[in-house]
Amino acid sequence: MNDRHLIELTVNGEEHELLVEARETLVDVLRHRVGATGTHVACEHGICGACTVLVDGEPTRSCLVLGVMADGSEVRTVESLADEGGLNDLQEAFTDCHSLQCGFCTPGMLMLAEGGIPHLESSDREEIRELVSANLCRCTGYETIVDAVGRVARHRRGETPDTSEGAPA
Numbered sequence: 110m111n112d113r114h115l116i117e118l119t120v121n122g123e124e125h126e127l128l129v130e131a132r133e134t135l136v137d138v139l140r141h142r143v144g145a146t147g148t149h150v151a152c153e154h155g156i157c158g159a160c161t162v163l164v165d166g167e168p169t170r171s172c173l174v175l176g177v178m179a180d181g182s183e184v185r186t187v188e189s190l191a192d193e194g195g196l197n198d199l200q201e202a203f204t205d206c207h208s209l210q211c212g213f214c215t216p217g218m219l220m221l222a223e224g225g226i227p228h229l230e231s232s233d234r235e236e237i238r239e240l241v242s243a244n245l246c247r248c249t250g251y252e253t254i255v256d257a258v259g260r261v262a263r264h265r266r267g268e269t270p271d272t273s274e275g276a277p278a
């Protein structure tokens with residue numbers, strides 16, 4: 110017998126009432142019930158970070174959270190970043206810095222950065238390297254991801270960009 114529960118989730122500013130099974134993970138709820146398929150899922154046991162979304166503002170591996178545990182939460186997925194069809198500053202920086210190849214890790218990386226940048230104590234490259242090391246990328250070698258996140262972190266902190274990088278859009 111299916112054990113179903115009614116939960117309320119706000120996803121990218123929209124309120125949803127959803128009848129979910131007790132065993133359903135948040136990433137499955139987002140992808141299959143809400144239709145937010147920008148969130149990727151791979152390892153399903155908390156290693157890769159491909160499923161990272163923001164839950165109440167904090168980067169969260171959505172394969173490790175059950176939908177019922179997220180009841181009442183505010184969730185942001187990668188779909189929330191682009192505004193009126195345009196890319197946000199992080200997405201622009203990933204494009205400009207060539208921070209993706211296959212792109213499978215990218216939604217999770219973007220949400221990790223979006224939620225992590227406000228908590229950085231500095232825009233020091235080592236600190237950004239530490240932040241993005243939470244998620245796996247098999248393609249890029251990380252340097253270009255660190256470039257992009259650093260560029261946005263400096264811009265959002267009001268710091269002068271390196272002359273080599275220009276200002277994010």
Ligand code: FES
Pocket residue numbers: 149150151152153154155156157158159160161170171172173
């Ligand atoms: S799919 Fe969630 S951490 Fe890998």
Ligand code: FES
Pocket residue numbers: 208209210211212213214215245246247248249
């Ligand atoms: S761009 Fe392919 S895994 Fe990161």
